[in-house]
Amino acid sequence: MSESPTAPLKTADGVSLKTSLRRAVRRSKLKALLLVSPLLAFLLIAFLMPLFDMLWRSVDNPEVSTALPQTSQALADWDGASLPDEPVFAALAADLEAGAEARNLGLVSSRLNYEKSGMRSAIMGTARRVDTLEAPYKTALIDINDDWGELATWRVIKRESSPYTLSYYLAAVDRQYSPDGEIVAVPDYMQVYVTLFWRTFWMSAVIMVMTLVLGYPVAFLLANLPLRHSNLLMILVLLPFWTSLLVRTTTWIAILQSQGVLNDMMVALGIIADEARWQMIHNKLGTIVAMTHILLPFMILPLYSVMKTIPPSYMHAARSLGGKPFLCFRRVYFPLTIPGIAAGGILVFILSIGYYITPALVGGQSGRFITNYIAYHMQTSLNWGLAAAIASILLFVVVVCYLVFNRLIGVDKVKLG
Amino acid sequence: MTQTLEAAPQTQAATDSACFARFRNVQKSYDGVELVVKDFNLDVRQGEFVTLLGPSGSGKTTCLMMMAGFETPTHGEILLKDEPINGLPPHKRGIGMVFQNYALFPHMTVAENLAFPLEVRHLSKAEIKQKVQRALSMVRLEEFGDRRPAQLSGGQQQRVALARALVFEPELVLMDEPLGALDKNLREEMQYEIKRIHAELGVTMIYVTHDQTEALTMSDRIAVFNDGVVQQLASPDTLYEQPENAFVAYFIGENNRLRGEVTELSGERCKVRLDSGETVFAKPVAVAEAGARTTLSLRPERVSLVREGSHDFENRFPAKVQEVIYLGDHLRTRLAVCGNDEFIIKTPNADGHTVLRPGETVEIGWSSADCRALDA
Numbered sequence A: 001m002s003e004s005p006t007a008p009l010k011t012a013d014g015v016s017l018k019t020s021l022r023r024a025v026r027r028s029k030l031k032a033l034l035l036v037s038p039l040l041a042f043l044l045i046a047f048l049m050p051l052f053d054m055l056w057r058s059v060d061n062p063e064v065s066t067a068l069p070q071t072s073q074a075l076a077d078w079d080g081a082s083l084p085d086e087p088v089f090a091a092l093a094a095d096l097e098a099g100a101e102a103r104n105l106g107l108v109s110s111r112l113n114y115e116k117s118g119m120r121s122a123i124m125g126t127a128r129r130v131d132t133l134e135a136p137y138k139t140a141l142i143d144i145n146d147d148w149g150e151l152a153t154w155r156v157i158k159r160e161s162s163p164y165t166l167s168y169y170l171a172a173v174d175r176q177y178s179p180d181g182e183i184v185a186v187p188d189y190m191q192v193y194v195t196l197f198w199r200t201f202w203m204s205a206v207i208m209v210m211t212l213v214l215g216y217p218v219a220f221l222l223a224n225l226p227l228r229h230s231n232l233l234m235i236l237v238l239l240p241f242w243t244s245l246l247v248r249t250t251t252w253i254a255i256l257q258s259q260g261v262l263n264d265m266m267v268a269l270g271i272i273a274d275e276a277r278w279q280m281i282h283n284k285l286g287t288i289v290a291m292t293h294i295l296l297p298f299m300i301l302p303l304y305s306v307m308k309t310i311p312p313s314y315m316h317a318a319r320s321l322g323g324k325p326f327l328c329f330r331r332v333y334f335p336l337t338i339p340g341i342a343a344g345g346i347l348v349f350i351l352s353i354g355y356y357i358t359p360a361l362v363g364g365q366s367g368r369f370i371t372n373y374i375a376y377h378m379q380t381s382l383n384w385g386l387a388a389a390i391a392s393i394l395l396f397v398v399v400v401c402y403l404v405f406n407r408l409i410g411v412d413k414v415k416l417g
Numbered sequence B: 001m002t003q004t005l006e007a008a009p010q011t012q013a014a015t016d017s018a019c020f021a022r023f024r025n026v027q028k029s030y031d032g033v034e035l036v037v038k039d040f041n042l043d044v045r046q047g048e049f050v051t052l053l054g055p056s057g058s059g060k061t062t063c064l065m066m067m068a069g070f071e072t073p074t075h076g077e078i079l080l081k082d083e084p085i086n087g088l089p090p091h092k093r094g095i096g097m098v099f100q101n102y103a104l105f106p107h108m109t110v111a112e113n114l115a116f117p118l119e120v121r122h123l124s125k126a127e128i129k130q131k132v133q134r135a136l137s138m139v140r141l142e143e144f145g146d147r148r149p150a151q152l153s154g155g156q157q158q159r160v161a162l163a164r165a166l167v168f169e170p171e172l173v174l175m176d177e178p179l180g181a182l183d184k185n186l187r188e189e190m191q192y193e194i195k196r197i198h199a200e201l202g203v204t205m206i207y208v209t210h211d212q213t214e215a216l217t218m219s220d221r222i223a224v225f226n227d228g229v230v231q232q233l234a235s236p237d238t239l240y241e242q243p244e245n246a247f248v249a250y251f252i253g254e255n256n257r258l259r260g261e262v263t264e265l266s267g268e269r270c271k272v273r274l275d276s277g278e279t280v281f282a283k284p285v286a287v288a289e290a291g292a293r294t295t296l297s298l299r300p301e302r303v304s305l306v307r308e309g310s311h312d313f314e315n316r317f318p319a320k321v322q323e324v325i326y327l328g329d330h331l332r333t334r335l336a337v338c339g340n341d342e343f344i345i346k347t348p349n350a351d352g353h354t355v356l357r358p359g360e361t362v363e364i365g366w367s368s369a370d371c372r373a374l375d376a
């Protein structure tokens, strides 16, 4: 050969091999892209954009800087050590006057009211009488409302005049800024979210373990019974998917409630007294039972797909080598199913911490999940920033779970069939 | 035709004491409708290499699984060293087993795989290490202890499977088509390897295969299986030279078949009228009386071309050459003889040998002793 071995290879017409390969591949790549573009567009509009909107809302803080622009600017140089000087008060008076005219002080007053109670009435009250204000504005404003004379008020306004805020995240973990601007725990009686996060996590873990305990033998049967029987069993496993989630959840109410089927049966059999019926629904037990049932297929299917690939000859080999049945299971079969356990576990856990409708229906007060508070802030309190912050924290947990799983087991191990 | 498979009378006394594993009238049905194994009898002597040979689906694996304890016989008894083991669970039988797909535990290294049977027997760490090393060197894989099975070639995995079945020193080893997944060269190498280890350790082996060459080269005795029944149990040369029924003759080696009816039967010789009208002299093997239908079996290499001065055959027939296949050291010629146009003869590619051409007519002949009259 005349060419040196390191010279780049060329095709017959003298184009370098790499270039011509890239050209050849580009066409098929384009075609592939075209095929997925409808789905891509759908995901972009229906999933990615709302996701980023949510993340954005959890830190977005436009109210103060848009409604009180001059005040925000005037406060920029303030050191926060003592009450601000006259120009800041004058700026506030000007902002309030403009705001009263444009009738756009509602948002900023409720925003500041989240941070410091009394701010709504301070702003709205002052705005109503802004016509009467005359210089010097400092004394005039303090005359109208004492809050303008408090250092804390101005610190809150200065802090919230930044276009971004962490206060939603702080609220989501039961923290807040103290009047001095330090991060402190909210008073005991107001603490809800941390407890709810923990409850969501540990109950999801319990549900995950329950689905594993109940699902492992079923998956084993599915993978090992003769085809005729395993098909029937598979239909039974998938049956819940054919029924509406609401129907399944409300059926559990019918079964578990104090006048429900199970209690009636136990009373009839004399196991419990009529007046001592068990409370099995609208509490944690209700949530765990109903969710375990609903999420069971998500544990069984990945387990099954892994178990199906384990030939019986492994167990035969282990037995013939002298292992007792349980030892063979523990040393040979079980380790081979770990990818399935992990896949099913992560799937159930992630689905569970994001579940909303079932805990809302059967969880009562004590069995509610953090998701139910996201819904509450979205629909009732309309504090979307806080809802977004809680949702973002959940998203973060899911992503961490996923990354850990991918690191330990590998996502390519997850199969559903 | 069903055989009783007791060893020949003169060795009966010897086998009774040395008989190691025994199937006695074993039957097996999976569905309660069909018998997969019909009446299986087999005595395996200590240190013997016995092969179960038969087409796919004939029940070989089922027999092995019953010996290993993974299937229970529907009827009959299995004995190990004269103890019935029907109720004994697999892990108490102490039988080594090699599976077709090796069944090496994929989550353990080679050394851990080999250590498994020793660990469940609670051997000391030092002892385990030493035995694992010895087993690895027996199959020449000393360097591979730390690899996972997936990092080994097919042949290496096969060796590990063999080593694992032997490392706990079982007295009986079962192998179910262990070489089925290997290519031809590797298969021959492993056949030799298994024979070497068998000779070295003196363990008793029951080997299953559907490959007759493998069975013929490796075994002390072969049980030919068909239809859930042992058709013949004999040493390889006996099986080839003296097949006792049409299935064995057909299954082992190449074989020409001619069908007809026995007209005369007298001790060492019988006269058969073929369906095409000719009369052939043959050796009666599995014909009961004159008038019975029979299949004549004739090995291709036992048929000769009749030439000037060649010795006289009892059976001589004209044959029309259909096809000649050149195979280097010999020629395979397909002929039309006595209404059978799939009749094969083999002629050595030797100096001065007649070259046949398709379309030409020649005369062929064979002796009655080489032509076995078997069941229809």
Ligand SMILES: Nc1ncnc2c1ncn2[C@@H]1O[C@H](COP(=O)(O)OP(=O)(O)O)[C@@H](O)[C@H]1O
Residues within 6 Å of the ligand: B030, B031, B036, B054, B055, B056, B057, B058, B059, B060, B061, B062, B063
């Ligand atoms: N576990 C089983 N259940 C039902 N039928 C089986 C089972 N195993 C084997 N069979 C049937 O028994 C017959 C013999 O099978 P097998 O012993 O595997 O034959 P071989 O090993 O000679 O190929 C086959 O017809 C097969 O379909």
Ligand SMILES: [Mg+2]
Residues within 6 Å of the ligand: B057, B060, B061, B062, B176
């Ligand atoms: Mg088989």
